[in-house]
Amino acid sequence: MRTFLISLLMGSIFSLSSFAEKAKIERVEPMFWWVDMKNPNLQLLVHGENISKYDVSMNYPGVTIERMIKTDKPNYLFVNLLIKKGTKAGRFDLVFSERGKKKASYPYELKARKKDSANRKGYDASDVVYLIMPDRFANGDPKNDSVDGMEDKLDRENPDGRHGGDIQGIIDHLDYLQELGVTAIWNTPLMEDNEPTTSYHNYAISDYYKIDARYGSNEDYARLSAEAKKRGIKIIMDVVTNHCASAHWWMNDLPSGDWVHVFPEYTQSNHRKSTTNDPYVSKVDYEKNFDGWFARSMPDLNQKNDLLINYFIQNTIWWIEYADLGGIRVDTYPYNDKDAMAVYSGTIMKEYPNLNIVGETWLSSPAEIAYWQKDAVNHDAYNSNLPCVMDFSLFEAMTKAFNENEGWNTGLIRLYNSLAFDYLYPHTDNIFIFAENHDTGYIMSTLGGDIQKFKHVMTFLLTTRGIPQLYTGTEILLEGKKSDGDGKMRVDFPGGWESDAKNTFTAKGRTAKENEAFNFLKKLLNWRKQNPVIHTGKLMHYVPENDTYVYFRSNAEKTVMVVINKNENAQELNLKRFAESLGTFTSGKDVISEKEFDLTKGNISLAPNTSIILELK
Secondary structure, rough: OOOOOOOOOOOOOOOOHHHOOOOOOEEEOOOOOOOOOOEEEEEEEEEEEEHHHOEOOOOEEEEEEEEEOOOOOOEEEEEEEEEEEOOOOOOEEEEEEOOEEEEEEEEEEEEOOOOOOOOOOOOOOOOOOEEEEEHHHOOHHHHHHOOOOOOOOOOOOOOOEOOOHHHHHHOOOOHHHHHHHEEEEEOOOOOOOOOOOOOOOOOOOOOOEOOOOOOOOHHHHHHHHHHHHHHHOOOEEEEEOOOOOOOOHHHHHOOOOOOOOOOOOOOOOOHHHHHHOEEEEEHHHHHHHHHOOOOOOEEEEEOOOOOHHHHHHHHHHHHHHHHOOOEEEOOOOHHOOHHHHHHHHHHHHHHOOOOOOEEEEOOOOHHHHHOOOOOOOEEEEEEOOEEEOOHHHHHHHHHHHOOOOOOOOOOOOOHHHHHHOOOHOOOOOOOEOOOOOOOOOOOOHHOOHHHHHHHHHHHHHHHHOEEEEEEEOHOOOOOHHHEEEEEOOOOOOOOOOOOOOOOOOOOOOHHHHHHHHHHHHHHHHHHOOOHHHHHHHHHEEEEEEEEEEEEEEEEOEEEEEEEOOOOOOOOOEOOHHHHHHHHOOOOEOOOOOOOOOEEEEEEEEEEEEEEEEEEEE
């Protein structure tokens, strides 16, 4: 953010030289706000040299200063405003005085909210989310590849370097994503990350109110959201509350002594998130998970500090309003202070009751993951207020199930067993499900490049319960293993750069195998979009037998039968076992092949190693 001289006044004109002698304000955050929010309270962070010695006043109908908070740091002042219902949008001056003498003014604006903003609908099980790592997707504006003042420059040959993907590149390919059938985009963080190296992932944020200039501007991000919305696509923002960048502007002058967790010597998190529920846990291990640093370049923030957690609540709301967002994803959720994050999620959901927030809950068992979902019945009565969690348990099952033969706890039974623990989740439709993301290997590498296994995985992912998430390149069978390093698991999308020899954004640029995968997903995604039975219909499944998994989705209007046959041999599927779900249906039509199946004969023929999705009649 630019440094503002407080001599810039709305109603009065003062010379720059006279104000330079009086006072200097570096920042006021949030930079502006909105009227008619459900929560009438606004907390302003003011940063400037010795700013805490000043009194603050203002004069605007409907707005009052409730409290001024000083910390142990003289260069910060927190000003709490009360904005009454019915207050008009407009501008006013914050007046800074010392011993009754006006020293400076700072202009502040309250904007009008977008119509029906509070009732915006977030992503849900009717959506398919497409995860994009912007730096690796498409370079729409080469002029911002390297930016003055940003240390990490363009180096596409370096797997850990900046490759030049940006917001314009995403905008340029929204039609491609709409054609595929995507209804929501989750971008890894776009806020500024000014670390000197490995900044392309942007999970070490150096300015929470500014889009990284190598991606574009705040205005570009708002434009992305508007263009996506025209195509029926929601934008999900990735938020990082657990840690910031060592390059964050406030690390040179912290707002308070307890803004970050400080140890006698550098202490990294033990990454033992199970300490949350461990009945035998020691205090030292518990605190090391929550308070230890994620990495040396990522100072661990102290969410117990009320000023800090309120800063993040307001920052998230600011972006939702400013960019007209369709939801939030919160990184490293179980590393944050859990009580503070319950306030964070609860406050945001009160402001936007139909929004959705998903937390990254990278844990192995349903019991551990379910703990973090709102309304879970927990041993300590903890309620996170977090609507949505990420199902890493089902992810792990998917990565193994299709490479194993059927056994007591292997093969397709892994999927069955994982879902059998859904009783632990209070909201089973509101769970993120995925076969790969930016932190894992590509599913096609896990499957050894087998397109039939790929179709099995996608069939399951897109017809079982929850909110399915795809990763960039899923649709064109991109490969790469996590063990090979970031260069293999976070590859550039072929065709996103003018110099690319291959452009897989077009059918002409794809191989026959890639087009087969793309067309399979396109048909399935666009069918799913139109079928609420897959979004919220009742799920009933049957224990896998003979490497074949059968389940049904049903509501009052429709029933769909899914058969995943992983067996290498053709087989006759006896339908008698599924009578409870089949009822009086006599036929079914496969969504992909459009082949008709007669159910009256008591069995159906399954081709080797194929999946079918039958709309029953």
